[in-house]
Amino acid sequence: xxxxxxxxxxxxxxxxxxxxxxxxxxxxxxxxxxxxxxxxxxxxxxxxxxxxxxxxxxxxxxxxxxxxxxxxxxxxxxxxxxxxxxxxxxxxxxxxxxxxxxxxxxxxxxxxxx
Amino acid sequence: xxxxxxxxxxxxxxxxxxxxxxxxxxxxxxxxxxxxxxxxxxxxxxxxxxxxxxxxxxxxxxxxxxxxxxxxxxxxxxxxxxxxxxxxxxxxxxxxxxxxxxxxxxxxxxxxxxxxxx
Numbered sequence: 001x002x003x004x005x006x007x008x009x010x011x012x013x014x015x016x017x018x019x020x021x022x023x024x025x026x027x028x029x030x031x032x033x034x035x036x037x038x039x040x041x042x043x044x045x046x047x048x049x050x051x052x053x054x055x056x057x058x059x060x061x062x063x064x065x066x067x068x069x070x071x072x073x074x075x076x077x078x079x080x081x082x083x084x085x086x087x088x089x090x091x092x093x094x095x096x097x098x099x100x101x102x103x104x105x106x107x108x109x110x111x112x113x114x
Numbered sequence: 115x116x117x118x119x120x121x122x123x124x125x126x127x128x129x130x131x132x133x134x135x136x137x138x139x140x141x142x143x144x145x146x147x148x149x150x151x152x153x154x155x156x157x158x159x160x161x162x163x164x165x166x167x168x169x170x171x172x173x174x175x176x177x178x179x180x181x182x183x184x185x186x187x188x189x190x191x192x193x194x195x196x197x198x199x200x201x202x203x204x205x206x207x208x209x210x211x212x213x214x215x216x217x218x219x220x221x222x223x224x225x226x227x228x229x230x231x232x
Contacts, residue, residue, distance in 0.1 A: 036223075043118070043207065043225040044158075090157065100146055100211055102221065104157040 002027035004091050006105035013081055013112055021076040021108045023091030033074040034092040034102065035065055044090065050074060061085070086112045116142050118210050120224035127198055128232055135193045135227045137208030143188035144210035148221065149181075152205040164191045198231040205229075 007022040025031060032051050036044040048059025055067040065076045074091060091105040117140040127133050137147055146165055150158040162183050163171045170183035180202075182194040191210075195202050205228050209221040 043120075044209075044223040046220055046222075049220065100148065100221065101160055101163060102148070102158075102209075103160075106157045107155075 002029075002031065002093055002095055002103050004093055004103055004105035006089075006091050006108050008108050009106065010109040010111065013110065015083055015112055015114050016080045018077065018079050019081050019085075019110060021089050021091075021110070023074045023076065023105060025072050025074065025091075025093045027072075027093060027095065029095055031093040031095060033065075033067060034094070035059065035063070035074070035076050036090045036092060036104075037061075038088040038090065038107075040087070047076070047089075081110070081112050083112050083114065086110060116140075116210075116212065116220075116222040118144075118208065118222045118224040120206075120208055120227050122227060123225065124228040124230070126230045126232065129199050130197055132194055132196045133198055133229060135195070135206055135208075135229075137191045137193070137210065137224050139189045139210040139212075139222070142210075142212045142222075144191075144212060145188065146211045147185060147191040148209045148211075149183060149191075149193050150207045150209070152207055152226070154205075158207060161193075195229065198229070200231045203229055203231045 003026050005024045013019045034049045035047040038044050047063050048057045050057045050067045058064045063078050089108045092102040119138045121136045149161045152158045161176045164183045164185040166185045172178045185191040207226040209223045
């Protein structure tokens with residue numbers, strides 16, 4: 001069994017400030033890790049994913065995430081946010097033995113204000 | 115990028131009726147499609163895995179007789195909510211995975227279907 005915990009349900013942040021969204025997971029086997037973004041009234045869009053290799057993963061729109069195996073974390077960061085980054089962000093994991101079946105965290109609502 | 119569409123985008127129906135939701139991969143062939151349910155201000159919950167040409171695999175607690183899934187072609191999967199009741203009201207999202215190309219592939223998500231059962 002595996003689970004995903006997003007510690008913050010909502011993160012308010014000022015425009016041009018940095019933001020970090022926390023994600024921790026638990027799994028008895030190796031996993032793939034993902035961050036998705038859901039803009040209002042839209043479907044989920046992949047921001048980035050970690051499959052193997054370098055633990056620092058760069059994604060679209062200036063986002064990056066770092067996989068930390070010892071801390072079982074995959075935190076998402078952006079050094080300077082824009083108003084357009086206001087959205088719901090989901091961390092997800094999939095099990096190597098049943099790849100494709102995503103387990104999602106509860107989501108973090110990011111609200112960027114001027 | 116790969117595009118997945120869903121139809122309809124929103125539907126309102128009376129209790130006891132059945133509703134069909136379509137999920138299409140527009141520019142790629144999808145061997146596998148997934149159906150999720152998203153409650154308000156909640157995460158996505160995987161309902162079932164739909165494989166082309168075979169029966170869907172349902173997650174624990176999901177009634178397969180209530181949520182009928184058909185994956186008739188490599189570009190189309192349908193979810194039929196049978197005898198819908200108000201508690202079935204939710205946001206249903208599908209995702210599709212292209213044919214494996216020697217490695218792991220990304221899931222591409224549809225925009226979702228808002229179902230309201232009166």
